[in-house]
Amino acid sequence: MTTLLIAEHDNAxxxxxxxxxxxxxxxxxxPVEVLVAGENARGAAESAAKLQGVAKVLLADDPAYAHDLAEPLAALIRSLASGYDALVAPATSRFKNVMPRVAALLDVMQISEIIKVVAADTFERPIYAGNAIQTVRSRDARRVITVRTSTFAAAGEGGNAPVETIAATADPGLSSFVGERVARNNRPELASARIIVSGGRGMRSSANFTKYIEPLADKLGAGVGASRAAVDAGFAPNDWQVGQTGKVVAPDLYIAVGISGAIQHLAGMKDSKVIVAINKDADAPIFQVADYGLVADLYQAVPELTEELGKLDR
Structure with a gap:
């Protein structure tokens, strides 16, 4: 049998x-085949065809898949499922919405956020906010899997897989697209950023994120993140949230500013290669996972760090 990987893409x-x-x-x-479902998504399909290890790319190009509605995509995946023994997707916000629907339609268990493939039917996944690792063996004839991508290296290019156009399935009509407001910036996305600068409740306001966190991130070419406490307080937008209920990241460098280190946040960033913490509370839990810790007032330390980085550019 074959594995079907559902691609995360922006059409282009x-x-x-x-x-x-x-x-x-x-x-x-x-063998792995890749499904690219979208509108005017030929560019994404051709990119998938170049990845090493892809046997074939299926392109479902239809307006029904233009706005990431979960129900039409789940119906499409269900219609293709009989030809595969595993259906795999990255554990992004989009597929946390889609793949449980696929599992329900197929009446199988979903295996969520795997971090290791032990065997074709056995996987490791974190539980209890990453404080324990569970080994799961599936006896289902068809496995529905999401992947915690921070623990896997990206496949390289070098492939030349054929691209096959497939027809869309009937829209279940359970949801409809009304509109969207998209926040855009020139910084790296959190999921792929090599460096991330995150702020917590200690930032006290959204203005302080703009004044202190963003200039430091710009000097480093970094993505900007936030703790759940900072997001809940309105200091930062939802798509900046790092943690168990936000985005799970593992950059080369993670700088935590004014973040105490609640278990919910640590679950989303403790696999970072190097962790730097800046906090005035010497007993903050963040220092237990930090490689480098600075006990200092962030309103003094962060501008000084930004200034020193600026000198390197001269």
């Missing part, structure tokens, strides 16, 4: 998480 190109999920899919030991 693939998201980095697709290549990472492909690495996990390849480890299942079966």
């Amino acid at each position: 190109s693939l998201k980095d998480v697709t290549g990472k999920a492909l690495t996990a899919a390849i480890q299942l030991g079966s």
Whole structure:
């Protein structure tokens, strides 16, 4: 049998998480085909065809898949499922919405956010906010899997897979697109950023994020993140949230500013290669996972750090 990987993309190109999920899919030991569902998504399909390890790309190009509605995509995946023994997707916000629907339609268990493929039917996944690792063996004839992509390296290019156009399935009509407001910036996305600067409740206001966090991130070419406390307080937008209920990241460098280190936040960033913490509370839990800790007033330390980085550019 074969594995079907559902691609995360913006129609024009693939998201980095697709290549990472492909690495996990390849480890299942079966040929991997990639489904690209969208509108005017030929560019993303051609990018998928170039990834090493892809046997074939299925392109479902239809207005029904233009706005990431979960129900039409779940129906499409269900219609294709009989030809595959595993259906795999990155554990992004989009597929946390889609894949449980697929599992329900197929009447199978979903295996969520795997971090290791032990065998074709056995996987490791974190539980209890990452404080324990659970080994799961599935006896279902068809496995529905999401991948915590922060633990897998992205597959490289070098492939030349054929692209096959497939027809859309009937829209279940359970939801409809009304509108969207999209926040855009020139910084790296959190899921793929090599460096992330995050702020917490200690930032006290959204104005302080703009004044202190963003200039430091710009000097480093970093993505900007936030703790749940900062997001709930309105200091930062939802798509900046790092943590168990936000985005799980593992950059080369994670700088936590004014973040106490609640378990919910640590679950989303403790796999970072190097963690730097700046907090005036010497007993803050963040220092237990930090590689480098600075006990200082962030309103003094962060501008000084930004200034010193600026000198390197001169």
